[in-house]
Amino acid sequence: MVRLRATAISASVVLALVVAAGCSAPGGDDKKAGDDSGPIKIALVDAQSGQLSSLGAWELKGAKLAVTEWNAAGGINGRQIQLDVFDDQGDPTTGTNLARKIDSEGYIAMLGTAESAVTIAMAPTLKTAEIPNITSGQSPGLVAVGSEFLFLNGPTSTTYDETLAKYIVDQQGIKDIALITNNGSYGKGEHDAFTKALKTRNVTPLVDQVVTADQKDFSAALTTIRQKNPKLIFLGAEEVESGLIVKQARDLGITVPFAGAAPQGTPVFLDTAGAKNAEGTIVSSPYLSNDINEASKKFATAYKAAYNEEAELHGAKAYDGAQILLTALKSSNVASGKPLADAIRGTKYQGLLGSFAFDNTGVGIFATSIGKIENGKLTAASS
Amino acid sequence: MQVFFQTIIGGISLGAIYALVALGFSLVYRTMGLVNFAHGNVVTVGAYLASTFYLTSKLPFALAMFVAIAVTGVIGLVIERVLRPLENRDFDLMLIGTIGFGIVLDALVIMIWGATGRAVPSPVPSAPIDLWGIRIRTYDLVVLAIAAAATVLLVLFLSRTKRGAAMQAVAMDHEAATAVGIHVGRSNAIAFMIGAGLAALAGGLVGPLLYVSPALGGALGIKGFAAAILGGFGSIPGAIVGGIAIGVLDSFTAGHFQGYSELVTFLVFTVIIMIRPTGVFGERTVNRA
Structure with a gap:
């Protein structure tokens, strides 16, 4: 009797799976095109576990803050922005798998990763899929990839x-x-x-x-x-x-x-x-402290209110990156693919790190300042 | 010359930690013939527990360590109890079971303490000892002393107590041991408990030297496992010699081969194992698989 019931249950599970699989048409269904209702899907890929997870945690906080602000102001063209988090574990192999995943699941842009090696590994897949990516990496190797869909939210090394x-x-x-x-x-x-x-x-x-x-x-x-x-x-x-x-x-x-x-x-x-x-x-x-100017003070206050911890460089970088992406989405009327990449390249943005103006290599900012750790705090150095 | 001696000192310090990890691997292996793949993760749990009791509960370091060892000992008992039905039935499943436990512990650590990690300040704040230009951290001496004491206690337990002798008997021939009325399951449980306790000891001690994060045990586990193999898997003195050897070897390859040090360490390791497959002290008395 028990065995019979188990068979019946497994049969119905199998049936349900078959039905579910049948509903989603395989392969060719490119959700990116023609999907102009519902939330705008953006993927955030960063290490949420492993030794580099502190970077991933800061990135997530910074990017999420920008998205929350935009959503509170009504989103873009009346559509809300949906930011989904993927854990790359700081591992390039996991990263490339995620690149295929965000492509197949119809994300129109990606934020992250904080690890240059992972971003470099993901770049070819994202380039083929025409998904613009704003990374927090800073290795000159990112520029060497030569992808027109790859942008940096800070200066290079x-x-x-x-x-x-x-x-x-x-x-x-x-x-x-x-x-x-x-x-x-x-x-x-x-x-x-x-x-x-x-x-x-x-x-x-x-x-x-x-x-x-x-x-x-x-x-x-x-x-x-x-x-x-x-x-x-x-x-x-x-x-x-x-x-x-x-x-x-x-x-x-x-x-x-x-x-x-x-x-x-x-x-x-x-x-x-x-x-x-x-x-x-x-x-x-490029971001020594939270007291540099009005914008950074405002950011630091919002950050503190949201997460109850002090803002720092990586959060600020990710915040800038997300702002640039959202600005480009707005100016391009929620384009995707190459038009969106072009819109990002054309975005002039006054951010926490300074003035962003992207060149052909995908780098938007070319200055840092010198700070010194004094009494356990990073402060601007007097030259 | 200074570089040479300083490199040895640095190697021995981490080597003592690898030796403790290797001891845990070997103890379970000699008793059950099983490689406990969750061992590295137990090290992580031990490191987190010790640092939590030390930093958050503000217990003295020694007491924090003691509590951490006790708690992880219980985790060891749980692992053994869950795997016990498989003992002598399906060995491969038991191996997979320990891997599964490792994954569960890893996930639990991230759920409880988050993925970011924490720095543990040294409980021995005094300045390093300067010996003819060679600097020795006082904390390293503490680590060495504790590792030595743990080894002596373990050897005494195995050779001088009835329970320890029973474990030796199980290690030699578990069927004969059962025949003379030794409870094999209990022996295994104790091996797992002490093994987990040693893992916590290693994890707790290494906290102030390194950075406590979910990735900690993975790195130490692999080196500790290599140390156990190098010394002769299952051998107690082998684990100690293997641990120190891997530590010092690692230190020297880091000095000479820089970016390729890891590669060279494991190449040397492979060559040694090819020449002497049973390790330095190995005789492979245990083979139940």
């Missing part, structure tokens, strides 16, 4: 590191510099961009150490650096690893300051390294 080199070498006159970078997509971008910026100034690094992205013990690299007595150490690694490097460096008796880009300005870096160890770190960032 080239800009970050050129500004940094200008401050360190030209203004402070420091020439004894050591490098420690990881061999991941971000770290390699930083390494190449900073080395190039030094080269144009005829400065050769005293020592150039490369670590792996999930290395835990940096004794060998740091002791080698210590023996060369540099005046400053350039750091090209993500938040947690950078924090570990700084912590271990201080334990090894290295007292000189570190310098780096976006990750070194984050609370995660500060916590991992310990505020005392991170003191004096020089940071190149």
Whole structure:
């Protein structure tokens, strides 16, 4: 009797699945075209788990804030904006699967990811599917992809590191510099961009150490650096690893300051390294603090109200990116595909990071400022 | 020379952690012939529990560790109890079962503590000891001392107590052990409990050295597993030697091969295993599969 019922249940389940499958026509149903009612579907792809998930969490908060504001103001052309979150786990393979998924599910644009390697892996699929993507990555490799559907919501490593080199070498006159970078997509971008910026100034690094992205013990690299007595150490690694490097460096008796880009300005870096160890770190960032101007103050207040935590660079970047996408959607009357990409390229936007004006490479902003960690807080450096 | 010694110090410090992880793997393996694939995840849980009791509940570090070990010990018991019906019936299913438990624990960690992670300040705030230009963190010495003490206690338990002797007997021949009235299930349960406790010890101790995140156990689990194999899977001294060896090897390849260090570490590991498939101390007494 029991078995009979089980068979009946499984039969009805199978039947239901068959019916459901039959309803959605396979393949050819391109929901993008002609779908001009209902919500506008935007995908946010970011690491929501794994070691890079703090980045993903900030991104989500920033982008969501922009979407909420637009929805509260009535959406675009009377349509609400639907922001759906996908977890790429910071993994390029997961990313490429998600790229196909958001294509088949009819999303017209994508925000994210925060990890250059993942974005680069997704780019070819998104290009073929003609889905514009505003990423938070900053590796020059993103530009090298050469996709007209890929845009950056901030400067590339080239800009970050050129500004940094200008401050360190030209203004402070420091020439004894050591490098420690990881061999991941971000770290390699930083390494190449900073080395190039030094080269144009005829400065050769005293020592150039490369670590792996999930290395835990940096004794060998740091002791080698210590023996060369540099005046400053350039750091090209993500938040947690950078924090570990700084912590271990201080334990090894290295007292000189570190310098780096976006990750070194984050609370995660500060916590991992310990505020005392991170003191004096020089940071190149397009968004140093929440008090730069009226727009950033307003953003920081809204951010705090929504999430009960302080806003920071990555949230601000994602907010700018989402604003640009939504502005382009509005100006193009909710276009998709190439017209939407063109609309994004044509969008001039005064954002939290500065004035955005995209060039052909998909980069919209070309300036960062120098900050310093003082008393456990990132503040603008007096040059 | 300075680089050489400093590299060894750095390697031994993490090596002690790998050794503790390897001990847990080996203890379960020698008793049951089973590789507990959830072991790395138990390390993560232990690290989170210890850091939570230490940071949020403001318990002293030692007490926080003790509570974390107790709680994860219970998790070990639960895993064993759920898998027990499969003992001696379907070994592959048991292996898959531990993988499943790993995934469940991973998801639970993210549900409870979020995906972001946290930094744990060192419970031993004193400055590193400077020995002829070689710096030794005081906390590293604490880690080494605790790891050594845990190993001695484990060896004493296995060799001097009745319960420990019973576990040894089960490891050698579980049918004969059953025949003389040893409760095999209970032996296995204790192996799982102590294994999980060791994982928590490793996770709790490594917290202040690294960054506690859901990805923590995965990295330590793989190195710990490699350490157990290198030392001879199932061997207690092997786990210790293997752990330190992997730690130091890792440290040196990082110095010499930089970005390719991981590759070189595991190439060397593979070559050693090819030359000596049973590891340094291995004799493979356990083979129940």
